[in-house]
Amino acid sequence: MAKWDISRIDEWKGDEFPLGACIPESGNSREYVTGGWRSQRPVRDSEKCTQCLICWIMCPDSAIVVVDEKVTDFKLDHCKGCGVCANECPADAITMVPEGCELPEVK
Amino acid sequence: MATQKTVSTTGNIVVADAMRQCRPDVMAAYPITPQTTIVEEFAAYVAQGRVHTEYITVESEHSAMSACIGASAAGARVMTATSSQGLALMWEELHIASGMRLPIIMANANRALSAPINIHCDHSDAMGARDAGWVMLFAETAQEAYDNTIMATRIGENPDVLLPVMSCLDGFITTHSIDRIDVLDDDTVAGFVGEYVPQNALLDIDQPVTHGAFSGLGGPFFEFKRAQRDAIERSREVIKSVAAEYSELSGRPFGAIETWGMEDAEVAIVVIGSTAGNTRHVARQLRAQGVKAGVVKVRVFRPFPYAELAATLSGVKAVAVMDRAESFGAEGGPLFLEVRSALYDAETRVPIVGYIYGLGGSDVRLDLIERVYADLSDIAAGTAQPGGLVYLGAR
Amino acid sequence: MATLKELTHREDRLEGGHRLCAGCGASIAVRQVLLGAGEDPVVVGCATGCLEVSTTIYPYSSWKTPFIHNAFENSAATVSGVEAAFKGLKAAGKIPADKRIKFVAFGGDGGTYDIGLQSLSGAMERGHDMVYVCYDNGAYMNTGIQRSSATPKGAWATTAQVGVAQQGKQQRRKDLTQIMAAHGIPYVAQASISHWKDLTMKAEKAFAVEGPAFMNVFAPCPRGWRIPYDKTVEVAKAAVQTGFWPLYEVEDGVWRQTVKVHNKKPVEEFLRPQGRFKHLFKPENADLLAEIQADVDRAYAAVLARCEG
Numbered sequence: 001m002a003k004w005d006i007s008r009i010d011e012w013k014g015d016e017f018p019l020g021a022c023i024p025e026s027g028n029s030r031e032y033v034t035g036g037w038r039s040q041r042p043v044r045d046s047e048k049c050t051q052c053l054i055c056w057i058m059c060p061d062s063a064i065v066v067v068d069e070k071v072t073d074f075k076l077d078h079c080k081g082c083g084v085c086a087n088e089c090p091a092d093a094i095t096m097v098p099e100g101c102e103l104p105e106v107k
Numbered sequence: 108m109a110t111q112k113t114v115s116t117t118g119n120i121v122v123a124d125a126m127r128q129c130r131p132d133v134m135a136a137y138p139i140t141p142q143t144t145i146v147e148e149f150a151a152y153v154a155q156g157r158v159h160t161e162y163i164t165v166e167s168e169h170s171a172m173s174a175c176i177g178a179s180a181a182g183a184r185v186m187t188a189t190s191s192q193g194l195a196l197m198w199e200e201l202h203i204a205s206g207m208r209l210p211i212i213m214a215n216a217n218r219a220l221s222a223p224i225n226i227h228c229d230h231s232d233a234m235g236a237r238d239a240g241w242v243m244l245f246a247e248t249a250q251e252a253y254d255n256t257i258m259a260t261r262i263g264e265n266p267d268v269l270l271p272v273m274s275c276l277d278g279f280i281t282t283h284s285i286d287r288i289d290v291l292d293d294d295t296v297a298g299f300v301g302e303y304v305p306q307n308a309l310l311d312i313d314q315p316v317t318h319g320a321f322s323g324l325g326g327p328f329f330e331f332k333r334a335q336r337d338a339i340e341r342s343r344e345v346i347k348s349v350a351a352e353y354s355e356l357s358g359r360p361f362g363a364i365e366t367w368g369m370e371d372a373e374v375a376i377v378v379i380g381s382t383a384g385n386t387r388h389v390a391r392q393l394r395a396q397g398v399k400a401g402v403v404k405v406r407v408f409r410p411f412p413y414a415e416l417a418a419t420l421s422g423v424k425a426v427a428v429m430d431r432a433e434s435f436g437a438e439g440g441p442l443f444l445e446v447r448s449a450l451y452d453a454e455t456r457v458p459i460v461g462y463i464y465g466l467g468g469s470d471v472r473l474d475l476i477e478r479v480y481a482d483l484s485d486i487a488a489g490t491a492q493p494g495g496l497v498y499l500g501a502r
Numbered sequence: 503m504a505t506l507k508e509l510t511h512r513e514d515r516l517e518g519g520h521r522l523c524a525g526c527g528a529s530i531a532v533r534q535v536l537l538g539a540g541e542d543p544v545v546v547g548c549a550t551g552c553l554e555v556s557t558t559i560y561p562y563s564s565w566k567t568p569f570i571h572n573a574f575e576n577s578a579a580t581v582s583g584v585e586a587a588f589k590g591l592k593a594a595g596k597i598p599a600d601k602r603i604k605f606v607a608f609g610g611d612g613g614t615y616d617i618g619l620q621s622l623s624g625a626m627e628r629g630h631d632m633v634y635v636c637y638d639n640g641a642y643m644n645t646g647i648q649r650s651s652a653t654p655k656g657a658w659a660t661t662a663q664v665g666v667a668q669q670g671k672q673q674r675r676k677d678l679t680q681i682m683a684a685h686g687i688p689y690v691a692q693a694s695i696s697h698w699k700d701l702t703m704k705a706e707k708a709f710a711v712e713g714p715a716f717m718n719v720f721a722p723c724p725r726g727w728r729i730p731y732d733k734t735v736e737v738a739k740a741a742v743q744t745g746f747w748p749l750y751e752v753e754d755g756v757w758r759q760t761v762k763v764h765n766k767k768p769v770e771e772f773l774r775p776q777g778r779f780k781h782l783f784k785p786e787n788a789d790l791l792a793e794i795q796a797d798v799d800r801a802y803a804a805v806l807a808r809c810e811g
Contacts, residue, residue, distance in 0.1 A: 002314070006561050012327070014334035019269060020208035021322055021331050022307040023558065026315035027566040029519030037524060053506040057537075057698045058735050060529040062518040069507040078518030082525035082724075083732030096732075132590030133583065161590035163582065166624030170579035173621065176572050177547065177583025183590050185583075203572055309568045309584055310591065312543040312603060317563035319554075319571030326560045 004028060030078075034061070038081030040096040042074055048093035055085035055094060109295040109356045114288050118249035118281040121288050122188070122214045122274070123148035125256035128296035129212070132183035133161045135171035140226045141278040142190040142216040168193035172200035172211075179209035180318045182308030184260070187211070190278060191218035194232045198239070204271045205240030205335060207318060210263030210303070211271040213241075214256065217380065217431075218278040219467040227468020228278040230379060233408075234432040234441040240335055242272040242342055243409040247383045249286040251406070252276040254359055257291075260300045261349045268342045269306065270335075277381040279468065291357060299356060339410050346407060363412035365404045368394065369419045372401025374483035377416070377446050378429045379405045382464070382471050386429075389476040400480055405442065413449040420450060424487035426459045427479045429499070433463060439496050458486050464499040475500045503703055509537045513566065515544065520564040522556040525731030527721030527738065529553070530695040531637045532608065535719065536567070538705025543567070544604045547581035549613030550574035552644040552723075553637065575617035578625035578634055581607035585630045604709050605632040611652035612642040615678050626685045626714040633708045633715045636678065639723035647726040647778075651676040654746075656787075656794050658778040659726075669781055669790055674797055680805075682716040683752040689715035691751040691760075696720075696739035700749055700761050707753070720747045728777020740772040745802035750809055759809040769798045 004018075004025035018024050042055075049071065056064040056071060061080055065073040086094040114121070123145045126134070136146035153162045161178075165171045171187050179185040189197060194215055204211050215233055219225040233243060242262055246252035252274065259272035276282055291299075307316045322328045343363070350361035367387050369375060376386050383404040390400035403419055405412065420426055428447070430440020437444060439461030450457050462479055465471045479499065485491035504512075515536040522529050532553065536544060545568045548554040554571045557564040572580040585605045591597040607625075609618050614636040622634055641659050642648040649659035653671045658664050662671035679692040688711040691704040701719065708715035720741055722734045729737055741747035742761065746769055749761040770791070773779040782791050 004561075009327070009561055012330065014330045014337055017327060017330060017334060019306050019334075020206065020318070021320050021560060022207075023317035023320050023561055023563040024307060024314070026317070026563060026568075027517035029557070029559075029562040029564040030517045032519035032521075032562045034519055034521060053510060054698075056510065057506055057534065058530060058695070059533075060522060060524070060526045060734070061520070062514050062516055062529075062533060066510045069510050075518055080524035081731075082734070083730075084525055084530075084734055087732040088735050130594070132594055132596075133586045135583070159590065159593035161586040161593065163586045163628065165579060165582075166620060166627070170576060170582075170621050170624055173572055173576035173579035174583030174586065177570060177580035178587035178590070179583075180570050181545075181584040181587035181591075182596075183587035185587070199573055200576070309545055309570055310588060310597065310603065312545075312568065315566060315568045317558050317565055317569040319569075320558040320560040320563065321555045321571075322560040324559065 033077045034080055035077045038079060038099050040081045040083065041076065041099050042079065042083070042085050042094050043097050044071065045093045048091050050091045052090060054088050054090060058084050058088045060084060108358050109291050111289040111291055111357070114290055115285055116288065117144065117283050117285055118252045118276050119144040119216065119283065120148050121249055121253040121290065122256050122276065124290060125253045126186050127152050127158055128293050129257060129260045129300050130184065130297060131160050131186040133163065133178035133185045135163045135165050135174045135187040137165050137168050137171045137193065139168065139190045139193040141218060141282045142188045142193070142214065144282070145188040145214055168196045169200060172197040172204065175211045176200060176204050176207065176209055179211050180207060181310045182305035184303040185211045186213065188214040190216040191220055191232045194236055195220055198236065201236050201239035201241060206331065208269045208338070209271060210269055212256070212259050212263055213271065213273050215273050215275045216278045216282045217275050225467040228280050229466045229468065230432040233273065233275045236273065237409060237441060240270065240339065241409060242270055242339065243407070244272065244274045245379050245406055245408060246274070246276040246281060247381055247404060249281055250288045250359070252281060253288055253290060254353065254357060254361065257296055257300060258349050258353050258361065262342060262346055264303050265345045268338055268345050270338055270342065280381040295356060299353065343410050361406065363407035364415045364419065365406055366401065366419050368401040369403060371399055373399040373424045373487050374480055375401040375403055375420060375423045376427045376429055376479060377403045377405065377442065379408065379442060380431065382429060382431065385471055385473060386476050389473055389480065393480055398480065398484060411445050416446055416449040417453055420457060421453045421455065423457060425483040426457055427462055427483055428459065429462045429464050429479070431465045433466065458493045460493045460497065462497045462499045469500065472500070509702065512537050515566045516557070517564045517566055519562065520557040521559060522552060523725050525724045525734045527639060527695050527723060527734045528637045530734070531635070531719040531721040534695060534698055534701045535606070535635050535705045535717065538702035539604055539606070539709045540706060542602045542604050544606055545584055547571070547577045547584065547607040549577035549609035549618055551610040551613050553608060553610065555644060574613050576621045577607040577609045577613065578618060578622040581605050581632050582625040582628060582630040585632050607632060607634045609636055610643065611636060611638045611640060612650045615652045615676050616650050623685065626682065626687050626716060629713050631713055633717065635717045635719055637719050637721040639721050639726060641726050643723045643726045652678065655797065656779060656782050656790055658781065664781045669787055677801065679718045686755065687714045687716065689751070689753055692718045692747065692749060694720040694738045694742050694747055694749060696735050696742060697749060697761055704751055726778070729775055733775060737772065737775055740775070743767050744769045744772040744798065746772050746798050748802055748805045750805055756810060757808040759806060769795050
């Protein structure tokens, strides 16, 4: 899938936009940071984690990183800190901790 | 010129035939008088295996246009037909079709809008959609309805345009009257319209695209509208070139306006659709009596042919604009407003009178048209001044 | 029947970076449905609403599939058109005859139970090979929590407010799943985001059948329900456990309860955590609460009576 370069979109004129407000690249919201909404972040205790993957299937923001059937990380660019993962974790392996001042840079 | 066959049939039947010849991939069908025989005729082609078209019998006109939008965005050549309340029900979708730049081809059998309910011809339905961003063609005769349908396909799908096209014909008068029509053969039409090459087709699975995005919150909505304006402006030249090419095939010229007697006309009527024929008939008789009468028929309403109208009307002494639609509370009907605007930049001020006529199929008798020319002759002679809007023939 | 481990090998077709609220049930529903769709490519349509607006704010799209939004009331008609185009283009020889693509339309309860019901009914009756998924959060959330015909009786909404003269919505909710079952289409299911295994299994079936399928997916809205963001799934689970939202499917006319509820809990356990129901727990509303419980019991028993086994 070709990357759609929108770096100069604020300068485009009518006909420079793709026809009819079409977005010609799929899933490019991956570049949009919603992590800045967060007031608390999930922290996973890998000792307690049973790799049941409930957090992954219940995440509204597709923000649980799974590699080879195992949870490895959170996508903090997208995680809004809702805490569903922590609430649903059957092993109580996820804790929500205050975000403090270390917010990711919002693009 | 291509070989042609002469047939005797109705406007609706030849519109359906023209659609068949354009080989749509999808047709959405919903009945409404006086359009219904278009989709019925097409249903027969489906049953006879004469078309490859996926024929969807939707449950409303709103869904007809919704399905057309889905199908067109998917990458298909798409057609449908409607009328009156059906077009009104589609209103929201008309704007979405043009905003998404989808070249859907739709026949509209012009019919009055309720209330009171009425099934007969006027142009209220189409005029209510005049700001929806569609290219709008009007036919005087069944022949023109046939020709317009084929040209509409080429115009809408042109890469410089990519806009939906509405091809209007007068309800009952043109849709249902049997007329003599010359039709092209299937291969000629197929070659003329060619294949539709969609942009950003939804069914191109390898290049997933998003259609119908949200462009508020400071998004470039204004720029998209600007692009739409540019596209419909470009369609002026596209219409000319498509018409020139089609005229070589068919021997039938096509212009955004078509004139009769305008070379030396002193009084002229501007009119749309089937009434143009009656108007020419009266003008011809008046010419025999020495009245320099002219007729201007508007065949393309969007984009509106301002320059052409200004040029042809600039030398006349009085102009009447006959509107088969209301624009309640405005100074005249929709065509009147456009024509008067077209004449604003004319060097000499041409007196212009607006007439509302024929609403809900009310009879357009020849004596009414004679009266309009008589009014114009009085104004031209200086014995009368243009008054306000005239409801022609209403009690 | 895929396990969670197996599901992780499938493509997550909804990308993050969308602007749905924290804890939104709609995106959970979408992820689970599309994970159930299997390997074939999927074209997604969506009605106007939170899901559509928040996932396609120009120039960003969260959809890793071809996606189309048309308007509010017509996602079923729109996707029916896309599916028709697929058939028409195959007939024209422009798409190979053996090409497989799945089609799904999403809509919220406003866009499905209310304004889109005609479009949905028509598309299902016509037999398009498509899945329609309603994510039911029981109100018009995108416009700010107005009551819909899916809003439960007694719920507060901005157009069904609470005061001395009225205690929230006065009418019972419409049973859309049964309306769709009455269409006699090959597959109809009621699911909840809290029961991922049941939901993804139903999505697999819905996408596998030839012809139309309908899924009604319970998807809480923290904002509209006045619940904390982390309780979305928990409250959905309570809806199932109290019999408020029975999980069942209707496959070729055969009704089956897919998740049995042992020791059905009082509906209060679903209602009490939600701020939109807090007025129901005033002593003077005890009768209304009892009436709601009776309604739930009756509706639940009616579904069970139709289910086999």
